[in-house]
Amino acid sequence: MNRLIERFLRYVKIDTQSDHDSGTHPSTEKQKNLSRLLETELKALGLPAFTDDYGYVYAKIEKNTEGAPAIGFVAHVDTSPDAPGAGVNPRIIKNYDGSVITLNEKLSMGPALYPSLKRVIGQDIIVTDGNTLLGADDKCGVAEIMELAEYFVANPKEKHGDIFICFTPDEEIGEGADHFNYDYFKADFAYTADGSEVGGIEYENFNAASAVVSFVGKSIHPGTAKNKMINALHLAMEFHSLLPVFKNPAYTEKYEGFNHLTGLTGEVEKATSKYIIRNHDMEKFTTQKNEFETIKDYMNARYGYEAVILTVKDTYYNMYEIIKNHMHIIDLAEQAIKNVGVTPFFEAIRGGTDGARLTYQGLLCPNLGTGGYQFHGRLEFASIQQMENAVNIFIEIVKLAAR
Ligand SMILES: [Zn+2]
Structure with missing residues (x-):
């Protein structure tokens, strides 16, 4: 078995699930088990590496030529809290023939229901035993970056600028960029x-906001409520009914934005709705937020008191707004992908990424495919050939930039 896959299989067996609710940094101590292993392996390569208190691992490969940009590579050590992450027991299927794969007695998957399997026919794939996630997200990325490091250490004659490496904790709970050390990680x-399929380049993501809508009702005994009661739950339903019906995640795809009702609680006197608001396009994003304001104003005017209280907060923005002025870093990745014989493709992320947050904090950071699929569940899998290609792409990016 090759070293890349050996690495990957070693990393996925370490349970590194993050936790939305812990409130600590890292959110789970066990993520450091992988962080420390990576630090040890980087040090064994002779690289200065360290793990900080938050569980971030950093390393740098010194440049051996002048004038080349300093390039960084970032992956996350944690796995999603959405499916069991302990006791990962991976299995390799050689030369996958496109048939239904039985993961265990209860769980199987085939290309009819899961078309991403069609993307790996003829390739060697790594699947789970159906009881846990695989951790391809993002241990594919981790293993591939480790291979990149090993390559440049083993081939000192290859010209390159400074290469920075960072493995972050807590990406899956949206906190992977929270404690990023820019003083150390001085990449251009x-x-x-x-990312998922190899060859993918992602530099567009949603603009995102959250809205909390509080409804103030007027409670009175229902027997004597005529013309007096205002039921806060009805206000919440009325508010929702005034939002555009088809701007709902269940009706949208690609570049279509949505308002998503994530929570609704309350009683007669008081109710609260929670929404997330998403759109790739900044103008449309602003329009969607304004619609919330308009509905609030309309309802307050109609009821003659402050029946609706609205708080809208932006959470993150589309990195494209910044990347569009630095398209050479996209061109560089695209050329590198072509050079290793893979077809590049572009996809807009329907979500956020740590890369988007890093980009807004000043570190341009688009996302690249790693060869993993169907993230965050028991049906997760990875393609060995695609992972190998991902390593070649990352190496080629560094080499091309130094030419
Ligand atoms: Zn990920």
Whole structure:
């Protein structure tokens, strides 16, 4: 078995699930088990590496030529809290023939229901035993970046600028960029290795906001409520009914934005709705937020008191707004992908990424494919050939930039 896959299989067996609710940094101590292993392996390569208190691992490969940009590579050590992450027991299927794969007695998957399997026919794939996630997200990226490091250490004659490496904790709970050490990580730009199919380049993501809508009702005994009661739950339903019906995640795809009702609680006197608001396009994003304001104003005027209280907060923005002025880093990745014989493709992320947050904090950071699929569940899998290609792409990016 090759070293890349050996690495990957070693990393996925370490349970590194993050936790939305812990409130600590890292959110789970066990993520450091992988962080420390990576630090040890980087040090064994002779690289200065360290793990900080938050569980971030940093390393740098000193440049051996002048004039080349400093390039960073970032992946995350944690796995999603959405499916069991302990006791990962991976299995390799050689030369996958496109048939239904039985993961265990209860769980199987085939290309009819899961078309991503069609993308790996003829390739060697790594699947789970159906009881846990695989951790391809993002241990594919971690293993591939480790291979990149090993390559440049083993081939000192290859010219390159400074290469920075960072493995972050807590990406899956949206906190992977929270404690990023920019004083150490002085890359001119970076890539997150956290995408799916190899060849993919992602530099567009949603603009995102959250809205909390509070409804103030007027409670009175229902027997004597005529013309007096205002039921806060009805206000919440009325508010929702005034939102555009088809701007709902269940009706949208690609570049279509949405308002998503994530929570609704309350009683007669008081109710609260929670929404997330998403759109790739800044103008449309602003329009969607304004619609919330308009509905609030309309309802307050109609009821003659402050029946609706609205708080809208932006959470993150589309990195494209910044990357569009630095398209050379996209061109560089695209050329590198072509050079290793893979077809590049572009996809807009329907979500956020740590790369988007890093980009807004000043580190340009589009996302690259790693060869993993169907993230965050028991049906997760990875393609060995695609992972190998991802390593070649990352190496080629560094080499091309130094030419
Ligand atoms: Zn990920």
